[in-house]
Amino acid sequence: MALERETDDHTGVETTGHEWDGIKELDNPLPRWWLWVWYGTIAFSIAYWVAMPAWPGLHGYTKGLLHKSDRAEVAQQLAALDVQRGAGAAMLRTASLEQIEKDPKLQAYAQQVGQSVFGDNCATCHGIGGTGGKGYPNLRDDVWLWGGKLEDIQYTITHGVRTGADGARMSQMPAFGRDELLKPEQIDDLTEYVVKLSGRPADAGAVARAAPIFATQCSACHGPEGKGNQQVGAPNLTDGEWLYGADRAAIRGQIFAGNGGVMPTWQGRLSPETIKALAVYVHSNAGGQ
Amino acid sequence: MPTLIDNTRPKTQTRTAVSAAARAKGKSQAAGGLYKPRQPIYPKLVHGKWRTIKWAMLIATLAVYYVTPWIRWHRPDGFPQQAALVDFTGRRFYFFDIQLWPQEVYIFTGVLIAAALALFLVTALFGRLWCGYACPQTVWTDLYIVVERLFEGDRNARMRLDAAPWSFDKAWRKIGKHLVWLGIAFGTGGAWIFYFHDAPTLIRTFWIGQAPATAYVSCGLLTATTYIFAGWMREQVCTYMCPWPRIQGAMLDEHSLQVTYLRDRGETRGPHKKGQSWEGRGDCIDCRQCVVVCPMGIDIRDGSQLECINCGLCVDACDEMMVKVGRPTGLIAYDTDHAVASRACGQKSVYKPVRSRTVYYAAALAVVGGLTLWSLVTRPKADLHVIRDRNPIFVRMHDGAVRDGYTLKITNRTFVDRRFQIAFDGVAGARLSQPGGEPGRVSVLVPADQVASVRVFVTAPPAADLAASVPGRFIVRADGAAAEAKTVFLSGAANPQ
Ligand code: SF4
Ligand code: SF4
Numbered sequence: 062m063a064l065e066r067e068t069d070d071h072t073g074v075e076t077t078g079h080e081w082d083g084i085k086e087l088d089n090p091l092p093r094w095w096l097w098v099w100y101g102t103i104a105f106s107i108a109y110w111v112a113m114p115a116w117p118g119l120h121g122y123t124k125g126l127l128h129k130s131d132r133a134e135v136a137q138q139l140a141a142l143d144v145q146r147g148a149g150a151a152m153l154r155t156a157s158l159e160q161i162e163k164d165p166k167l168q169a170y171a172q173q174v175g176q177s178v179f180g181d182n183c184a185t186c187h188g189i190g191g192t193g194g195k196g197y198p199n200l201r202d203d204v205w206l207w208g209g210k211l212e213d214i215q216y217t218i219t220h221g222v223r224t225g226a227d228g229a230r231m232s233q234m235p236a237f238g239r240d241e242l243l244k245p246e247q248i249d250d251l252t253e254y255v256v257k258l259s260g261r262p263a264d265a266g267a268v269a270r271a272a273p274i275f276a277t278q279c280s281a282c283h284g285p286e287g288k289g290n291q292q293v294g295a296p297n298l299t300d301g302e303w304l305y306g307a308d309r310a311a312i313r314g315q316i317f318a319g320n321g322g323v324m325p326t327w328q329g330r331l332s333p334e335t336i337k338a339l340a341v342y343v344h345s346n347a348g349g350q
Numbered sequence: 351m352p353t354l355i356d357n358t359r360p361k362t363q364t365r366t367a368v369s370a371a372a373r374a375k376g377k378s379q380a381a382g383g384l385y386k387p388r389q390p391i392y393p394k395l396v397h398g399k400w401r402t403i404k405w406a407m408l409i410a411t412l413a414v415y416y417v418t419p420w421i422r423w424h425r426p427d428g429f430p431q432q433a434a435l436v437d438f439t440g441r442r443f444y445f446f447d448i449q450l451w452p453q454e455v456y457i458f459t460g461v462l463i464a465a466a467l468a469l470f471l472v473t474a475l476f477g478r479l480w481c482g483y484a485c486p487q488t489v490w491t492d493l494y495i496v497v498e499r500l501f502e503g504d505r506n507a508r509m510r511l512d513a514a515p516w517s518f519d520k521a522w523r524k525i526g527k528h529l530v531w532l533g534i535a536f537g538t539g540g541a542w543i544f545y546f547h548d549a550p551t552l553i554r555t556f557w558i559g560q561a562p563a564t565a566y567v568s569c570g571l572l573t574a575t576t577y578i579f580a581g582w583m584r585e586q587v588c589t590y591m592c593p594w595p596r597i598q599g600a601m602l603d604e605h606s607l608q609v610t611y612l613r614d615r616g617e618t619r620g621p622h623k624k625g626q627s628w629e630g631r632g633d634c635i636d637c638r639q640c641v642v643v644c645p646m647g648i649d650i651r652d653g654s655q656l657e658c659i660n661c662g663l664c665v666d667a668c669d670e671m672m673v674k675v676g677r678p679t680g681l682i683a684y685d686t687d688h689a690v691a692s693r694a695c696g697q698k699s700v701y702k703p704v705r706s707r708t709v710y711y712a713a714a715l716a717v718v719g720g721l722t723l724w725s726l727v728t729r730p731k732a733d734l735h736v737i738r739d740r741n742p743i744f745v746r747m748h749d750g751a752v753r754d755g756y757t758l759k760i761t762n763r764t765f766v767d768r769r770f771q772i773a774f775d776g777v778a779g780a781r782l783s784q785p786g787g788e789p790g791r792v793s794v795l796v797p798a799d800q801v802a803s804v805r806v807f808v809t810a811p812p813a814a815d816l817a818a819s820v821p822g823r824f825i826v827r828a829d830g831a832a833a834e835a836k837t838v839f840l841s842g843a844a845n846p847q
Contacts, residue, residue: 162785165795169803190741201745202753300748345785348753348807 149174153334158211161341162349168341175342178335182327191346195305196322200343204302208291209347215340219333221326222294229326232293237278238317247274252313258287258298259307294321390512391585391647393495394505394639398666407483408492416537419544426765429799436546442799449799451763454729460722467718471711473601475703477608477684481594482661487587490538490580491645494531501527505642531581532573539572585646589657599656604687605702609660611640611651611682614694619651622675633677640664640682650682660684731831732770732796733761736824744842750812752841759803760826760833762796768828769795772806776822777839779811796828808839816841 064078069087076085109115113125149170153161161167180189186197193199198206207217207230222230237243243251253267254275276285282295289297296304304322305315327336423433423446430437435444443450443458450457472479481488501523502508511520543565544552555561556569579587588595602608611634619634634651641649643664646657650664662684669679689699739755746752762768772792774782784792784806796802810816820839826832 165802165804168785172805188741190739192742192745199745201742201755202747204748297748301746301750302748345805346755348783348809349785 150332150334153337158215158337158340161337162211162345168345171338171341172345174335174338175340178331178339179342182331183339186324191343196320198304198322199302201347202302203348204297204300205291206294206296206304209344211340211344213291214344215336217324218331218336218339218343219326219328221328222324223321224323224326226326230294230324232282232295233321234282234295234315234319235278236317236319239319243274243278243316247271248313248316251275251279251316252309255287255298255312255316256309259300388586389647391645392505392508392642393645393647393663394642394667395499396639396643396663396667396670398669400662401666404483404492404661404663408489411484411486411489412493416541419541419549426798429765430548432548434545435548438546448726449763451761457722457726457729460718460725464715464719464722467711467715469598470601471708471715473598474603474606474705474708474711477602477606478595478598478658478660481588481598481659485594485659487579487592488645488659488661490534490576491584493534494580494584495645497530497534498527501530528581532577535573535577535580536569538576539569539574542572543569585657588646588659595656601707603705603707604691605705607684607686607701608654609650609658609662609665609682610654610685610687610690612680612685612690612693613651613653614690616651616681628677633672633681635671635675637671639667639671643667654687729763730833731763732768732826732828732833733759733763734824734826734833734835735759735761736835736837738837738840744840746842747809747812751809752814752816753807753809754839755805755807756824756837757803757805758794758824758826759801760794760796761801762798762828762831764831765798767795767797768831769793770826770828770831772804773825773827774806774808774822775825777808777810777814777816777820779814780839781809781811783807783809810839810841814841816843818843 066075066078066088068075069085072087074087074089077088079086110123111125112127113129114122115125116123152167153171153174156164156167161171179187179191183191187193187200188197191200198204203209205213207213207222217230220226220228220230223233235242237251238245238248247270250267250271251274253263254271257263257268275287279287282293283289283298284295287298289295296302301307303311305311305320327339331339418434419432421433422431423444425431425444430440430444432444433446435442437444441452469480498508502511511523514520540556543556543561546568547561547565552561552565556565583591615632616634617632619632619636622628622631622635638649640651641647641664643666644650645661645663646659648655648657650658665682665684668682672679672681686699686701689701692699735758737757737759739757744752744754758772760770762770770793772782772784772794774780782792784794784804792806794802794804808822816839818841820841821836822839823834823836825834
């Protein structure tokens with residue numbers, strides 16, 4: 062349809078010829094400023110192609126005159142961050158664990174470092190608040206399998222538990238049931254004995270029957286009174302803390318299978334000063350033994 | 351036939367009556383844009399009582415603005431020695447002996463509300479006093495006109511110069527004027543930044559390019575706005591941009607003082623020759639002096655107007671003429687609508703400052719001002735915030751004791767280091783401990799003017815038989831400063847392990 066342009070005699074402006082229900086559109090030119098802004102954006106985009114990385118190619122992209130690279134900038138910032146952290150890291154390196162914990166400034170710094178490192182590396186098993194879970198020790202209370210002193214914690218983090226690496230904490234509870242070292246009835250009796258140890262009511266007959274078994278099989282590690290031994294990571298059986306559960310079924314299961322968790326060796330993955338900070342964080346969070 | 355609805359032209363013009371010429375004119379107007387072009391205003395210099403007061407205000411306000419950042423004030427070593435300082439990096443505001451923390455911003459809020467109420471009150475009593483005498487727009491425009499007069503002469507000379515073709519004389523006058531204007535603008539922006547940094551340091555670093563970027567940006571921005579607002583836009587800022595005239599309109603009533611042309615006395619106006627009788631005519635001799643001195647370019651004889659900033663210059667101009675022709679002064683005067691109306695019906699005019707409106711404003715001002723002052727004077731020297739550990743919310747010890755962890759944030763608002771002793775109150779027999787701290791002594795050293803954060807543990811003895819949640823409070827105490835804060839001790843009673 063040929064558009065019929067006519068001049069609107071009210072304004073003296075030509076119409077575009079379009080008509081909608083009797084309404085016609087005046088063909089006013091674009092505002093100058095608008096047009097110039099538009100030309101400006103075109104000029105800008107050309108300048109942008111030239112100056113900045115813009116066009117993809119088969120083996121990369123045009124680099125642009127400014128050679129801007131976000132990746133390089135991030136690398137630079139990370140390097141700068143290392144320099145910035147250098148001072149703090151150096152302080153942690155030279156100070157002893159006690160010094161770190163006594164000096165409020167250093168302590169606060171170690172806490173900050175420790176908290177973020179804990180979140181990244183430890184929280185997966187021990188929980189974000191460090192309260193652990195079944196099979197994963199609670200790090201917030203005063204019960205420690207391998208010792209709760211600063212040095213103990215530092216050592217455990219550095220070398221890990223049951224990793225097989227040199228220096229790693231090592232111990233293995235026998236699987237009395239699975240390996241048929243004890244008979245099922247004996248395991249039942251022993252379960253009653255352990256329940257009794259933690260101060261709960263238990264079947265007296267079973268306890269009496271299990272006493273000699275405990276003395277021969279268990280007391281070497283758990284101690285004659287069942288108070289445990291941190292040298293070998295043997296838990297105290299007389300307190301309220303149970304790594305694999307407190308009820309009879311759980312205790313029986315543990316005697317049967319002799320579970321023991323593995324904690325990674327962090328040495329080599331975390332720097333010594335990071336491990337120090339982590340130890341201070343864990344230690345002070347647990348009340349500082 | 352399309353119907354075009356155009357509300358911009360007078361209704362009486364019918365389409366058929368529109369001539370081609372009128373159409374063309376309409377078009378060119380449309381092309382001229384949305385706004386009426388500015389009519390240049392050439393205010394004439396005037397002398398008199400109000401002008402003198404305005405000069406004094408101009409000097410006083412500018413002096414306050416330029417001098418304040420340079421006042422030194424003694425504070426302990428390591429603290430800024432500048433009396434008035436907004437320290438963004440240190441997150442403090444210093445004003446002589448007052449030093450505010452960001453969380454005390456409510457005091458600013460109080461001051462701002464009180465200032466607004468004070469403005470309400472002043473406006474209800476005396477009209478737009480702020481606009482006429484104290485507003486930066488007015489003060490700087492006045493200053494710029496002084497410069498303009500210096501280079502281009504008074505009103506008539508300026509009008510002639512603007513009408514004249516370009517010449518060397520015109521060029522140097524214009525260039526000189528703008529250079530001085532820019533100088534003043536730069537000085538204005540420059541002075542502003544001294545409120546935010548140590549002034550003697552900044553004035554050095556500024557010139558060698560080592561001042562913070564914000565200093566250059568703020569200085570540049572304020573230079574630009576000062577130059578544009580006071581040099582180019584002037585009265586348009588008041589008339590079109592500023593919200594005050596609209597807001598103040600709501601504060602004014604018929605008892606507010608405003609610059610008023612006493613119509614009853616002035617009309618019928620007309621030229622007057624020496625020796626002519628004054629019988630049967632008004633005192634206004636139609637000399638238009640009130641119009642030519644007006645910085646807003648209005649004729650006050652048309653009645654009170656939105657544009658009028660109540661500067662009183664037309665009062666001075668008119669008084670001068672009245673003295674010359676031997677009539678009493680005060681034909682244009684600060685007066686109230688009510689007084690004008692009373693006189694019109696032969697009653698005595700009274701100025702009534704005490705009205706319900708002013709009483710309310712004054713009362714509100716007293717309350718807000720009082721509260722602000724009270725909270726400023728009584729603000730504590732120390733602050734305590736307690737953040738409970740949330741993960742875990744409690745820890746059960748091997749013997750059944752329950753321990754909760756807290757982070758205490760202790761603010762020391764004084765200028766000396768203080769050691770705060772920490773105590774917990776609420777759980778019988780509970781033990782307070784601090785990781786790494788000496789047993790039995792739970793305290794923390796908070797450096798002067800800083801916040802220290804410290805972790806503490808509260809351990810309830812085994813078998814304490816506590817409710818799930820026990821209210822308690824922490825108390826921190828040092829010589830001369832103490833604070834406390836409520837919290838709860840969660841015993842885990844509802845969550846048997
Ligand atoms: S109208 Fe606004 S800008 Fe103008 S003098 Fe009053 S407050 Fe100032
Ligand atoms: S009319 Fe008078 S008081 Fe109002 S702005 Fe003009 S000179 Fe000032």
